[in-house]
Amino acid sequence: MQIPCPLCGPRDIREFTYKGHATYLDRPAEDAAPEAWHAYLHLRDNPAGATRDLWYHGAGCTAWLVVERDTATHAVTGARLAREVKHAG
Amino acid sequence: MADLIARSPAQGLVPVEIGGAKLTEAPMVPIWAVAPYAGKAAALSAALEKAHGLPFPEPGALLSKGSTRLAWAGMEMAFLMGTAPDEKLADHAALTEQSDGWTHLVLEGPAARDVLARWVPVDLSPSACPPGAARRTLVGHMGALILHPGGDRFEILVFRSMAGTAVHEMTRAMRAVAARAAL
Ligand SMILES: [Zn+2]
Numbered sequence: 719m720q721i722p723c724p725l726c727g728p729r730d731i732r733e734f735t736y737k738g739h740a741t742y743l744d745r746p747a748e749d750a751a752p753e754a755w756h757a758y759l760h761l762r763d764n765p766a767g768a769t770r771d772l773w774y775h776g777a778g779c780t781a782w783l784v785v786e787r788d789t790a791t792h793a794v795t796g797a798r799l800a801r802e803v804k805h806a807g
Numbered sequence: 808m809a810d811l812i813a814r815s816p817a818q819g820l821v822p823v824e825i826g827g828a829k830l831t832e833a834p835m836v837p838i839w840a841v842a843p844y845a846g847k848a849a850a851l852s853a854a855l856e857k858a859h860g861l862p863f864p865e866p867g868a869l870l871s872k873g874s875t876r877l878a879w880a881g882m883e884m885a886f887l888m889g890t891a892p893d894e895k896l897a898d899h900a901a902l903t904e905q906s907d908g909w910t911h912l913v914l915e916g917p918a919a920r921d922v923l924a925r926w927v928p929v930d931l932s933p934s935a936c937p938p939g940a941a942r943r944t945l946v947g948h949m950g951a952l953i954l955h956p957g958g959d960r961f962e963i964l965v966f967r968s969m970a971g972t973a974v975h976e977m978t979r980a981m982r983a984v985a986a987r988a989a990l
Contacts, residue, residue, distance in 0.1 A: 725866040725882060726943065730928035733945060777945045779866065779882040 722797050725779040733777035738762075740770040740784045743804050766790050772800060816910040816970040823978050826985025827918030830977050833911040833962060839887045840880065840903040841896065848883070851899035858893030869941040869954050878941040878954055886952070910970040914977060915960040918984050923961060925980035927953065931961070947976050 719731040739762055746754040763769075767790050773783045782800035787793060817832040824830070843851040843863070852863035860872040864879040871877075876888040892902050914922060923931050929944045930936065931953070938957030945951060949969050954962040965973045 727867070729944070732928055777950050778943050780884075780943075781882045 719792065719794065721773060721775075721783065721785055721794055723775050723778060723781070723783060724797060724799055725781055726775065729775070729778055733775060734783075735774040735776050737772035737774060737782075740772055740800075740803070742772055743784070743800060768795075773797075816967045817912060817974055820970060820974040821912065823974065823981065825978070825981040826916075826988055828914060828916040828922045828981045828984065830974065830981065831913045831915075833913050835906065835911070836874075836889045837887075837891050837904070838906045838909055838911075839892050840884055840901075840905055841877075841887050841892060842884045842901045842903075843899055844901065847899040851896065854893070854896050854899055855887075858895060859887070859890065864941070867940060867942065869939050869956065871939075871956065876954075878952065879943075880941065880952055881943050908967050909964045910967050910973055912963045912965075912973060912977070913960065914963060915958070917959055918981070918988070919959045919961050921984045922977065922980045923953070923963075925983060926976055927951075929953075931955070946973060949973060949976075 720728045783797045784803045786796040822831045856862045861870045861877045869878045874889045878886045880886045926947045940955040942953045952964040
């Protein structure tokens, strides 16, 4: 498996660390209801198909990436810098 | 007072020459991490060009001018090598001296690419890794910065504490590549 890092180009999976679903980018406000924090921390879908998750290119450029992939076919269809995704809103 | 004995990280471990590859240690030179502050990337690049004759490198690039080199070393980080940074750079970037933090090995010879291919998960063939390339990647399990100035010369930087492991692993690969070539 390779991930197409926007800075480094296609790189082997062993250079990356998996974090979890990209929902981690949408941190609730400090005063959000407990239910919102519960959902943020614990509630995840388990899709058979397209998903987006966070990977850390720790053995490369050290960027956090949002990787788009398919859990059914294992195809990796894209990767963007997490901070660009975040700032794009 | 005791006299401290200066020694380089790989002193006593190299040179190693096996088959078509030779492993040595580069002379120790100043190495400074240059990391632009938020929004200062363009100003930093202009200041670098004015003071050192080199702009901030694009991802994956190694730039050289005389004995000064500037290597891309990760997201928003470059290593200035061979000279201390001009003090004006401090207006735009965090400057951190790392000179004695790195083991700086040189692998050269016709078998250098084959040797590195045993440990490094990126494509270092001439089409994928042209002269003037800098690759942040792995050597085995070690994080590394690999510089390719050109020809069949590759420079491998790993953390200073990894000197013994790096030389051991490179030596094993050199032996294996030489053994295969002798078949
Ligand atoms: Zn990367």
